[in-house]
Amino acid sequence: MIRVAQLLIVMLIFALSPLRAQADEAEAPPACTVDTAVPATIAQLRTDEGWRFKCVVVEGILDGNTLHASREAMFGLDRPRSPETSYISLQRSPIPKASTPLRARVVGIADxxxxxxxxxDEQTKRKNAESEGLLYITFIGGTCHYHSLPYIDPVAVTFLSFNGIERYTTDEVSADKTDLLxxxxxxxxxxxxxxxxxxLVAAIIEGNEAAFHAITNPENRPEAMAFDSTAPFVGLSIEPGEDGxxxxxxxxxxxxxxxxxxxxxxxxxRELSSxxxxxxxxxxxxRKLFTLRDWESPGGEVISGPVDIAxxxxxxxxKGDCSGKWPAFFGDADMVRxxxxxxxxxxxWTVFKRTELEPYAGLTESEYGMAEPVWPEEGQTE
Structure with missing residues (x-):
């Protein structure tokens, strides 16, 4: 019986949100609405504890569940690379979630x-001191599971524009300010x-699914596959599964x-093939080759020798010349039309039950979804 009770208590604590955990000892605050919200800045919420529990309205660039003060702030161009006050997290992402960073107005409770x-932690210690043989643990969900910074529990999100935030180019950002090496x-x-x-490109354009799977994931290849031919993946094929x-x-x-x-x-x-x-x-x-800059090493250089994996x-x-158009940040080194x-x-790639690492090539995932600048047509001037 004791084990069952312990499991039940753990699951109940898991279900609590930060605001619910406080509700046991504090009266519910007045309803937070667009009409009752007090204007605030991200810097104020990050540095002044007096804003806690207040209904606020803040504007910035919303990327997932992070609200940035500006385009520069998204990439650390407004400050040294150190703890900063130019972004704040939301307790949860808005629904529906935007697929690209957009300018937004957020109304919610500051915490x-x-x-x-x-x-x-204090509540858990008190309960454990009062309990008889039961063990209580602390588990906080949402954004507070990952950090101890100020945040906003949103009640309303309004997108101020559906024009995407343009990515930075290499003409705008010096090499020492980017995360690319x-x-x-x-x-x-x-x-x-x-x-x-x-x-990989040939497999995508030709619709060769078997070759694609073998190139992107060595787990899908025959062991010790040789790359000494011009087309080592041609002999692969896909067979449908039986009975589901x-x-x-x-x-x-x-x-x-x-x-x-x-x-x-x-x-x-298949979407890319179009x-x-x-x-x-x-x-x-x-062609250019990039990796993430190691900001912890002197001068931000990779000092551990050749790049190891991923x-x-x-x-x-x-087509043409990409001078000034190459990606300035790693998240923009992607595959976007x-x-x-x-x-x-x-x-x-480390393959299960194989002793040697095997090479792979894969599709890049866009981390920011930043919009592409409008470039003049060939033959035109800016």
Missing amino acids: NCGKVQAEA ELSPGDLATGIDLRLAQW DPPRIVAGEFSKELFRRSLDQWAKA WLETPLPLDHMP EVRACWCK DRPYFCIDLGM
Whole structure:
């Protein structure tokens, strides 16, 4: 009986939100509405504890459940790279969630995760002191599960514009301010194979699903697959599963159930195939290699030798000259129709029950969804 009771109590605590945890000891505040909200800035909410529990209205750029003070603040261009006061989290994302950062007005209750966590800990200690053989634990959901900073519990979100926030370009941001570090082919770890990018693009354009799965996920390849030919993935095929089983990738006597993540990626690849056209082989197109800058190392450089795994992105200019148009931040090194370039993830993968790391190429995920600037047509001047 004691074990059952303990499990029930743990689940009840898990279900509590920060505001609900406080409700036991505080009267419910007046309803927070657009009419009763007091104007505030993100800096005020981050630095002044006097705003706690007040109904506020704040404007900024909303990206998921984070409200930024400005476009510059999103990328740390308004301050040194240190703890700052130019963004604040929301307890939950608005519904429906915007697919790109947009200017927004947020109405909600200001609170502080550090205070919420401390109060929850005190409540747990008190209950444990009063309990007889039962163990209470603290578990806080929402944004306060991840940090101890001020936040807003939103009651209303209004988007002020549906025009996306434009990404920064390399002409706007100096190299020491970006999170990108440009690499040369000699910087790549042994085994990373640029040819996989060429084969990946070909698989997408040609609709070769079997090749796509094998290139993006080494788990879907025959063991010790050799890359000594110009088309090592041509012999692969897909067979449908029987009796509701997932499809299988097949090569001769090799047969293996496809990973779900690979299937999800293929759905995205089919969307890309409508615009991903390469008039020239990739080795004849302008290319740059990037990785995330290591901000903890002196000068922000990668000092640990060749890049080890993931976080390497190879970008190709789709046509013409991409000078001044290359991505300035890692999250913009993606595959979006309007970009003058497209980028592919390259790295090494640890495969279960295999001793050697295996190379892969994959689709890049857009982290920001920033809008593309409007570029003049070829032959026109700005």
